[in-house]
Amino acid sequence: MSTLRAARRVRVKDDVLAVLRAAILGGEFAPGEHLGETELAERLEVSRGPVRDALATLAHEGLVLVEPHKGARIPLLSRRDVEEVFSLRLALEVLAGREAIRNATDSDLRALTAALDPIETALAGNDRRAVTDADLQFHDAFYRAAHHQRLQRAWQNLRSQVSLCLFSRNTVATTSREVVIDEHANLIRHLSDRDETALVDAIGHHLTSAFDRLAQHYPA
Amino acid sequence: MSTLRAARRVRVKDDVLAVLRAAILGGEFAPGEHLGETELAERLEVSRGPVRDALATLAHEGLVLVEPHKGARIPLLSRRDVEEVFSLRLALEVLAGREAIRNATDSDLRALTAALDPIETALAGNDRRAVTDADLQFHDAFYRAAHHQRLQRAWQNLRSQVSLCLFSRNTVATTSREVVIDEHANLIRHLSDRDETALVDAIGHHLTSAFDRLAQHYPA
DNA sequence: CTATGGTCCATTGTTAACAATGAACGGAGA
DNA sequence: TCTCCGTTCATTGTTAACAATGGACCATAG
Numbered sequence: 001m002s003t004l005r006a007a008r009r010v011r012v013k014d015d016v017l018a019v020l021r022a023a024i025l026g027g028e029f030a031p032g033e034h035l036g037e038t039e040l041a042e043r044l045e046v047s048r049g050p051v052r053d054a055l056a057t058l059a060h061e062g063l064v065l066v067e068p069h070k071g072a073r074i075p076l077l078s079r080r081d082v083e084e085v086f087s088l089r090l091a092l093e094v095l096a097g098r099e100a101i102r103n104a105t106d107s108d109l110r111a112l113t114a115a116l117d118p119i120e121t122a123l124a125g126n127d128r129r130a131v132t133d134a135d136l137q138f139h140d141a142f143y144r145a146a147h148h149q150r151l152q153r154a155w156q157n158l159r160s161q162v163s164l165c166l167f168s169r170n171t172v173a174t175t176s177r178e179v180v181i182d183e184h185a186n187l188i189r190h191l192s193d194r195d196e197t198a199l200v201d202a203i204g205h206h207l208t209s210a211f212d213r214l215a216q217h218y219p220a
Numbered sequence: 221m222s223t224l225r226a227a228r229r230v231r232v233k234d235d236v237l238a239v240l241r242a243a244i245l246g247g248e249f250a251p252g253e254h255l256g257e258t259e260l261a262e263r264l265e266v267s268r269g270p271v272r273d274a275l276a277t278l279a280h281e282g283l284v285l286v287e288p289h290k291g292a293r294i295p296l297l298s299r300r301d302v303e304e305v306f307s308l309r310l311a312l313e314v315l316a317g318r319e320a321i322r323n324a325t326d327s328d329l330r331a332l333t334a335a336l337d338p339i340e341t342a343l344a345g346n347d348r349r350a351v352t353d354a355d356l357q358f359h360d361a362f363y364r365a366a367h368h369q370r371l372q373r374a375w376q377n378l379r380s381q382v383s384l385c386l387f388s389r390n391t392v393a394t395t396s397r398e399v400v401i402d403e404h405a406n407l408i409r410h411l412s413d414r415d416e417t418a419l420v421d422a423i424g425h426h427l428t429s430a431f432d433r434l435a436q437h438y439p440a
Numbered sequence: 441c442t443a444t445g446g447t448c449c450a451t452t453g454t455t456a457a458c459a460a461t462g463a464a465c466g467g468a469g470a
Numbered sequence: 471t472c473t474c475c476g477t478t479c480a481t482t483g484t485t486a487a488c489a490a491t492g493g494a495c496c497a498t499a500g
Contacts, residue, residue, distance in 0.1 A: 011288055011483065036451065047485045052452090053276065060280055062370065068231055069452055069491050084370045087315065095311040150282070150304045150381075154374055161370075231453065256481070267455045268482090289461050289482055 012046050017054040019044065024063050024074065025163050031076035035064060061160040077168050079218035085161050086211040092154055093139070093207060097199045099146035100191055108145035112188050115141045119180055131180065132166050138184055145191070165214060179209065233270040236260075240274055244283050244294065245383050251296035255284060281380040297388050299438035305381050306431040312374055313359070313427060317419045319366035320411055328365035332408050335361045339400055351400065352386050358404055365411070385434060399429065 020040070023029065035055065041048045055072045058064045064072040075081075100108070115138040122130035136159060143155045183206045190199035240260070243249065255275065261268045275292045278284045284292040295301075320328070335358040342350035356379060363375045403426045410419035 013483080034451095038451070048452090049484055049486095053272075056273065056276060070493095071452065084368055087319070087368070088370050088374065091311045091315040095307065099307070148304055148307070150308050150378070154308065154377075157374075157377075158370070233453080258481070269454055269456095272482090290463095291482065 011050070013050040013053040016040075016044055016046060016050045017057055020054055020058060021061075021063065021160060024058070025160065025167065027167060029074045031074050031168070033074045035072040035074070037071065058160075061157055063160050063164065077165060077218075079215065079220055082165050082211070082214060082218050085158065085165055086207060086214075089158055089162060090204065090207045092151060092158065093142070093203050094200050095151055096143050096146040096148070096155070097187075097191070097203050098196060099148045099151065100142065101194050101196050101199065103147040104145040104191060108141070108147075109188065109192055111141045112138070112145060112191070116181065116184060116188075119184070123177060123180065129167070131175065132163065135180060135184075136163060142187065175213070179206075183209075231270070232266050233273040236264055236266060236270045237274040237277055239264065240278060241281075241283060241380060244278070245380065245387065247387060249294045251294050251388070253294045255292040255294070257291065278380075281377055283380050283384065297385060297438075299435065299440055302385050302431070302434060302438050305378065305385055306427060306434075309378055309382060310424065310427045312371060312378065313362070313423050314420050316363050316366040316368070316371055316375070317407075317411070317423050318416060319368045319371065320362065321414050321416050321419065323367035324365040324411060328361070328367075329408065329412055331361045332358070332365060332411070336401065336404060336408075339404070343397060343400065349387070351395065352383065355400060355404075356383060362407065395433070399426075403429075 029035065037048045037051050037055070041051045044051065055064060055066060059066045059072065062075070065075045066072045115134075118134040119131065119138060122134045139155075140159075143152050146152070183202065186202050187199065187206065190202055249255065257268045257271050257275070261271045264271065275284060275286060279286045279292065282295070285295045286292045335354075338354040339351065339358060342354045359375075360379075363372045366372070403422065406422045407419065407426065410422055
């Protein structure tokens with residue numbers, strides 16, 4: 001049965017990584033705050049080794065800033081940072097669209113359609129956090145449909161920062177149903193039609209409007 | 221004086237990283253070969269800690285493949301891998317071009333022009349390895365001109381794989397002077413002119429032709 | 441009062457020992 | 471002979487102790 005998961009015992013490092021990532025994205029650390037290896041290790045009741053590993057990974061994801069002999073700090077995002085995140089994301093997602101047109105299977109399209117439901121649910125619950133998570137998971141499915149390993153890893157490295165951007169300033173304009181459902185549905189439609197021009201266009205519109213909504217909170 | 225370098229003592233991890241990266245790119249390990257932490261640590265006369273750190277970084281760069289409890293292996297590149305590397309690189313470099321048009325300073329342009337010289341020198345020496353290195357360093361300067369930190373890091377993560385592609389099959393068509401000098405000079409010119417369309421076009425041509433030359437050695 | 445210099449301490453970098461996993465080998469049974 | 475199972479061992483994951491760095495603090499001289 002496909003529901004049977006591999007009983008992989010996770011490494012401690014993976015646990016620490018997941019916990020820290022969730023904590024950072026949940027805003028439990030203030031920007032600029034220093035994350036000491038020793039302190040984290042004690043609070044998580046593990047040794048410093050896995051904590052170091054996890055911090056190194058988080059540094060690759062851009063969730064922490066580490067300097068030699070100075071440890072890890074929570075970065076403070078400027079407007080320029082948000083611009084960087086979204087411009088890079090646009091470049092990646094356009095490539096994802098082109099590759100998906102060539103490589104997406106019916107199964108991928110079904111997965112994308114299915115990924116709309118959690119967004120609806122989250123919208124109904126009026127939980128902004130859940131909406132954003134579901135949104136990002138839709139895009140995960142989109143990148144999977146591209147069948148491009150390196151692109152997917154590039155997205156993984158950027159994904160957390162996108163999430164961070166959407167929550168660092170805590171008042172983000174409520175996203176209306178049109179943008180989160182209709183725009184995503186459009187992506188699926190253009191992808192099904194194998195209409196590259198329309199798809200690339202829709203991606204550009206989708207991300208640009210998301211950036212514009214966000215940019216209001218980051219004055220130039 | 222600007223020649224005064226910070227007397228930073230490098231961490232052991234950085235040394236190990238540089239040595240291992242050079243070794244892999246130099247073809248000292250066969251594809252599929254297993255890199256044991258213990259063995260590497262002994263040969264480099266350090267402990268396993270820094271070796272682990274370095275291998276983790278190399279994994280992010282795609283130079284080794286690591287699986288939990290199985291360690292690191294040298295990947296074997298298929299044609300699909302090369303396609304992935306170059307398609308992703310194209311997406312990144314087009315973005316770099318657009319950003320450079322907005323952000324490049326005179327100093328950046330001078331650096332780009334200066335980066336042509338080592339290519340000439342390497343060409344004169346008829347050393348393919350040196351030509352490729354100089355080529356990549358030109359593109360480093362190009363990404364620097366974009367003034368886009370996250371893009372630059374994405375390039376750093378891909379750079380080694382590009383280098384690996386160019387040397388994994390050891391018979392690569394000799395690149396003629398036109399492509400390595402003229403095409404690069406064109407990039408500088410279009411960038412100086414702030415001609416986005418021409419620049420994006422030139423980047424596309426530059427990378428596509430490079431891929432085409434390479435793809436012959438990776439039959440579909 | 442400011443700036444220079446030195447000492448101390450918290451924190452990271454490194455090392456080496458310990459625990460746990462997974463793969464290879466070999467034997468027993470069908 | 472082939473398959474299954476258990477043992478063994480090499481290798482990675484984790485831990486804890488040790489070394490070295492960098493910043494903070496304070497004293498002192500100008």
